[in-house]
Amino acid sequence: MFFAGRRRPHVRAAMLILGIDPGSSTTGFGLVDGRGTDLRYVHHAEVKVAAGKTLAGKLACLYQATLDLLDEYQPEMAAVEGIFYGRNVRSMLVLGQARGAALVAVANRGLEIAEYPPTVVKQSVVGYGRAAKEQVQQMVKVLLNRRRIGGEHAADALAVAICHHQHRQLRSWQQAAGRQ
Amino acid sequence: MFFAGRRRPHVRAAMLILGIDPGSSTTGFGLVDGRGTDLRYVHHAEVKVAAGKTLAGKLACLYQATLDLLDEYQPEMAAVEGIFYGRNVRSMLVLGQARGAALVAVANRGLEIAEYPPTVVKQSVVGYGRAAKEQVQQMVKVLLNRRRIGGEHAADALAVAICHHQHRQLRSWQQAAGRQ
Numbered sequence: 347m348f349f350a351g352r353r354r355p356h357v358r359a360a361m362l363i364l365g366i367d368p369g370s371s372t373t374g375f376g377l378v379d380g381r382g383t384d385l386r387y388v389h390h391a392e393v394k395v396a397a398g399k400t401l402a403g404k405l406a407c408l409y410q411a412t413l414d415l416l417d418e419y420q421p422e423m424a425a426v427e428g429i430f431y432g433r434n435v436r437s438m439l440v441l442g443q444a445r446g447a448a449l450v451a452v453a454n455r456g457l458e459i460a461e462y463p464p465t466v467v468k469q470s471v472v473g474y475g476r477a478a479k480e481q482v483q484q485m486v487k488v489l490l491n492r493r494r495i496g497g498e499h500a501a502d503a504l505a506v507a508i509c510h511h512q513h514r515q516l517r518s519w520q521q522a523a524g525r526q
Numbered sequence: 527m528f529f530a531g532r533r534r535p536h537v538r539a540a541m542l543i544l545g546i547d548p549g550s551s552t553t554g555f556g557l558v559d560g561r562g563t564d565l566r567y568v569h570h571a572e573v574k575v576a577a578g579k580t581l582a583g584k585l586a587c588l589y590q591a592t593l594d595l596l597d598e599y600q601p602e603m604a605a606v607e608g609i610f611y612g613r614n615v616r617s618m619l620v621l622g623q624a625r626g627a628a629l630v631a632v633a634n635r636g637l638e639i640a641e642y643p644p645t646v647v648k649q650s651v652v653g654y655g656r657a658a659k660e661q662v663q664q665m666v667k668v669l670l671n672r673r674r675i676g677g678e679h680a681a682d683a684l685a686v687a688i689c690h691h692q693h694r695q696l697r698s699w700q701q702a703a704g705r706q
Contacts, residue, residue, distance in 0.1 A: 401641065402604075405626060406633035424582075435618045442622015446585060447630040449623065453586035461581060 361514065362388065364421035364457075365507030366412075367499045368448050370440040371395055373408055374499025377419055378490065380511035387490035389419060390500040395444075405447040412451035424452045425510035427502065428463040462509050467502075470509035541694065542568065544601035544637075545687025546592075547679045548628050550620040551575055553588055554679025557599055558670065560691035567670035569599060570680040575624075585627040592631035604632045605690035607682065608643040642689050647682075650689035 360381040367374035372395070377388035393411040395404045426449065452459055465475035471485045483501040487493065489508055495501045540561040547554035552575070557568035573591040575584045606629065632639055645655035651665045663681040667673065669688055675681045 400638060402629065402633035402637065402639040405630045409630045409634065435615055438615045438618040439622040439625070442619040442624075443626035443629065444622075445619070446623035446626020449582065450585045450589045450627040450630055453582035454589065457582065458580060459582040 361423060361511070362419065362421040363507040363510050364416070364419070364424045364452070365503040365505065365510065366424060366426045366448055366452070367502035367506065368408075368426070368441065368445040369499055370437060370444055371397070372497065372499050373411075373444060373448055374497065374501070374503035375412075375415055376500055376502075376504030376507045377415075377421060378504060378507045378511060380514065383515070385489055385508060385511060387492055387504070389415075390496050390504055391415060392497050392500050401443075405443065408444060408447045409451045412448045413455070416451065416455045416457075421457070423460065423510060423514075424449075424457045425460040425462060425506045427467055427506045428461045460510050460513075462506060462513070467506050467509045470512045471505045541603060541691070542599065542601040543687045543690050544596070544599070544604045544632070545683040545685065545690065546604060546606045546628055546632070547682035547686065548588075548606070548621065548625040549679055550617060550624055551577070552677065552679050553591075553624060553628055554677065554681070554683035555592075555595055556680055556682075556684030556687045557595075557601060558684060558687045558691060560694065563695070565669055565688060565691060567672055567684070569595075570676050570684055571595060572677050572680050581623075585623065588624060588627045589631050592628045593635070596631065596635045596637075601637070603640065603690065603694075604637045605640040605642060605686045607647055607686045608641045640690050640693075642686060642693070647686050647689045650692045651685045 360379055362377060362379050365376040373393045375391045377390070379386040379388050393408060395407055399407065449459055468477040468482060469475040471489065472481050479498065482505050483495065483498070486501050486504045486508065487495055490504065495504060540559055542557060542559050545556040553573045555571045557570070559566040559568050573588060575587055579587065629639055648657040648662060649655040651669065652661050659678065662685050663675065663678070666681050666684045666688065667675055670684065675684060
């Protein structure tokens with residue numbers, strides 16, 4: 347099919363994607379720029395919440411850090427890893443609070459948040475849904491052409507951003523195929 | 527002891543307290559004004575998050591509702607019920623996210639958040655740490671001199687605000703006793 351005078355959006359549209367990996371003490375952020383099959387590393391960061399802070403202080407700190415990142419880089423989409431059910435209920439609540447604080451900042455800047463289960467993220471990045479953490483980190487470096495990626499949370503955040511880019515691309519291919 | 531020309535702060539200082547009871551679908555808010563041993567009902571509200579909304583939409587809605595309430599009533603303190611560990615991990619994460627969204631609004635208005643375990647809230651309101659939900663609701667009505675209190679979450683939010691008032695008063699009595 348020939349697209350007269352019109353770019354094929356699923357191939358050329360660039361999109362800055364923010365991946366977030368919230369943790370109870372450290373939250374990772376990863377920004378990638380997806381343009382068709384090209385993926386470009388933009389930025390990564392880890393926000394550690396000081397142990398001595400109050401609950402209000404911790405949440406406000408994480409919210410502000412997320413907002414600062416959103417305002418500096420102005421991503422167009424956000425993605426977060428879904429729920430891993432193996433943890434205990436206490437750590438799940440603490441994690442949930444951190445997620446809530448980070449995601450509400452994203453929501454307040456008008457971005458939608460895509461969620462992907464851990465197995466889907468691993469499948470996207472490594473090609474195997476039960477891949478080890480180290481394999482994910484290794485593949486993030488390969489895919490983004492980086493020698494080093496900050497910490498574990500930053501790598502996971504970049505992984506979920508990569509996963510979102512791949513799923514977007516897949517959907518746009520499917521839509522294009524449907525139109526033909 | 528005679529307080530010459532000085533009011534006893536633990537008896538007369540009024541304090542508007544916001545109690546919050548975050549839930550996965552409904553969050554309760556309760557405002558009480560505590561002045562010494564006097565407790566006055568100010569307001570209660572329940573925010574239901576529409577089931578069809580996206581995660582971002584839900585969190586932004588809850589954050590904004592909390593902010594609106596804070597800006598309208600300008601409470602000086604906030605209190606939230608602590609963790610009840612009996613739930614499963616999935617509901618704990620969803621609950622944690624709602625907590626995070628509501629509490630980050632409180633934190634962003636510069637308020638500290640006091641946390642009380644459910645048993646302490648029940649002990650404060652009913653006088654018995656393992657009291658039933660209905661007993662708590664009944665005592666909230668009695669203590670605040672109200673015939674009806676909206677829903678279960680609003681009653682729980684008022685209960686935690688009452689609990690915070692009583693603990694503040696207890697602490698100020700202890701401090702006054704320590705000074706004598």
